[in-house]
Amino acid sequence: MKIPTLAILTALLSGLLFGLGLLFSGLANPAKVLAFLDLAGLWDISLAFVMAGGISISMIAFTIARKRSASYLGLPVQIPSNRQIDRPLIIGAVLFGIGWGLAGICPGPAVVLLGAGSLQGIIFVVAMLIGMGLFEVVNARR
Template sequence: MRALIALLAGTIFGAGLALSGMADPARVRAFLDLFGAWDPTLAFVMAGAITPMVLAWLIQRRLPRALSGDAFALPGTRRIDAPLAAGALLFGIGWGIAGLCPGPAIANLALAPFAVLPFLAAMIAGMLLHRLRAAGR
């Protein structure tokens, strides 16, 4: 059941990314080009995502556990520290340069697999580097 829920959620998420234009690197870069040919359409996509997310958080607070039967995996802290800020900065720089972030990159495997492979390779390398660094602490 858990795998089915994950597959369904991932399919809906990927379709939403593709339909909204969030998986189109050119559109993302145009959204980030505030002083050039700015394309505000992704702002509406992000704003439209807020309502279902607020509803999901309200529903989650009332549920004892997830629909799959597992406990909710919620962050243990709300503290903003240097590693979080550095990670957010790196994420933003990468998003601006490539026009992709992990979700749309994976969705783009179905739309433009060869174009997204360098990004995915770099993303996986970064994840492995982080794990190696965390294991060495």
């Protein structure tokens, strides 16, 4: 399916705004993420407010989107239909949480760190891409 030029711009704008939001909220700072994940230490609960802010806005958008078959730009609305709570979901989430807790970096902030020119960010992103590639290899064999 051919994607309209405007849709490329909206994707670009969405990514940009997402990244600015990560920087503004503090989520792009791994030390702050670790402070949020540290229940036993001095617990910085700020990041729960990032989730609350994000969810409250996007909940409106998803309520609108769910009632439509096509987006405002005429593209199909692709909302995941999988409802199964299966082993891959749980094992994947368990692993992701462990990795997140080790360095305080999840995929979005990792990409922002890359743009910020952080050497540590580059190391993380390369390793993350290899991890994703490994999944594709394992998944193809299943």
